[in-house]
Amino acid sequence: MFAMNQAHRGWANQVTQAGIELVGYASEKAELECLLIINQVNRLWLNNQLYVELSDARFAETVVDALGLTAAERTELFEALFNKNLPVYERLIEAYTENTLYSLLKIWPRLFGSIEEVQQELDAIILPMSAQRLVNGVMQMAQAVQKLSSQKVRIDFSSPAPQPYYTGLTFRGYIDGVASYIVSGGRYDKLLANFQKEPTPAVGMGFDLDVLASVADITLPQAKPSYVYIGEDAWDVVADYVLAHPTYSLVLADTLAEAREQAAADGAILYVVTEEGVKADA
Structure with a gap:
């Protein structure tokens, strides 16, 4: 205005x-x-x-x-x-x-x-x-x-x-x-x-x-960030998955070990996408 x-x-x-x-x-x-x-x-x-x-x-x-x-x-x-x-x-x-x-x-x-x-x-x-x-x-x-x-x-x-x-x-x-x-x-x-x-x-x-x-006294809920790691030959699967979860971010690490380190440092939940599907990393 x-x-x-x-x-x-x-x-x-x-x-x-x-x-x-x-x-x-x-x-x-x-x-x-x-x-x-x-x-x-x-x-x-x-x-x-x-x-x-x-x-x-x-x-x-x-x-x-x-x-x-x-x-x-x-x-x-x-x-x-x-x-x-x-x-x-x-x-x-x-x-x-x-x-x-x-x-x-x-x-x-x-x-x-x-x-x-x-x-x-x-x-x-x-x-x-x-x-x-x-x-x-x-x-x-x-x-x-x-x-x-x-x-x-x-x-x-x-x-x-x-x-x-x-x-x-x-x-x-x-x-x-x-x-x-x-x-x-x-x-x-x-x-x-x-x-x-x-x-x-x-x-x-x-x-x-x-x-x-x-x-205002507003406390917003702080959700953990969510990272997605792409396994081999899983491009089609990860594309659909990220589109369905717009708040998730691709982690650009070259290896799963590096992705785990980055997720741990940022306090993020890590999802691993392979041809078989998606699973949360333990």
């Missing part, structure tokens, strides 16, 4: 990703499938250190729609909020002190943390019904994910979506102390409308394999 990252941040513009795209599924089962896979990676390779962070790409737009902001006002507010530029943000929201949403605007930069911490902040205010429905959906999914094996969950309603084309639930996976997200994804029901007449529901995610490989 190619990405245009901000200069002097130390981030590569070319990264290796692996992910999934679930196209045609409107149900939240598609998001849950992604989150189950993330949990498997967390348990198998990351020692349960991964945090799953959940949000909804529609939340911020729903709030500014209720405020009736212009496009320029939205951009200015989002830039201050998402970059945590609190002096600028607090100056901008002063214009809405008489608005019923002012209590939300005051706590908005703090709407991140554990399920309990975010819920405590939200309990003190009244949200527009449209925003409340989004919050309820995120909280329900967060509680479901938290029940998975040793999965840590956080909520963040004060950051931008991982990609601008997301249209629903979004999720990221990260480890404290690691600068980049290991995995991110979400629902993008409108994206495929750019390539076809009708929009199609879809959910996708991508693992940053460079980051994952740098932090």
Whole structure:
């Protein structure tokens, strides 16, 4: 994947990703499938250190729609909020002190943390019904994910979506102390409308394999190498045998004794091929 990252941040513009795209599924089962896979990676390779962070790409737009902001006002507010530029943000929201949403605007930069911490902040205010429905959906999914094996969950309603084309639930996976997200994804029901007449529901995610490989605790099974020694007049037999076992290597020693020495030095299993067939060397 190619990405245009901000200069002097130390981030590569070319990264290796692996992910999934679930196209045609409107149900939240598609998001849950992604989150189950993330949990498997967390348990198998990351020692349960991964945090799953959940949000909804529609939340911020729903709030500014209720405020009736212009496009320029939205951009200015989002830039201050998402970059945590609190002096600028607090100056901008002063214009809405008489608005019923002012209590939300005051706590908005703090709407991140554990399920309990975010819920405590939200309990003190009244949200527009449209925003409340989004919050309820995120909280329900967060509680479901938290029940998975040793999965840590956080909520963040004060950051931008991982990609601008997301249209629903979004999720990221990260480890404290690691600068980049290991995995991110979400629902993008409108994206495929750019390539076809009708929009199609879809959910996708991508693992940053460079980051994952740098932090994963993966122990690969170390199989012994397998060598094949060719006996006299056994070319046809050895050709078929090596083709059938692509991980085996021909040993180029001139004699069986030399082949045995090489196999012993490399800790390899030696197979001897003759006209009569193949047998493991004792």
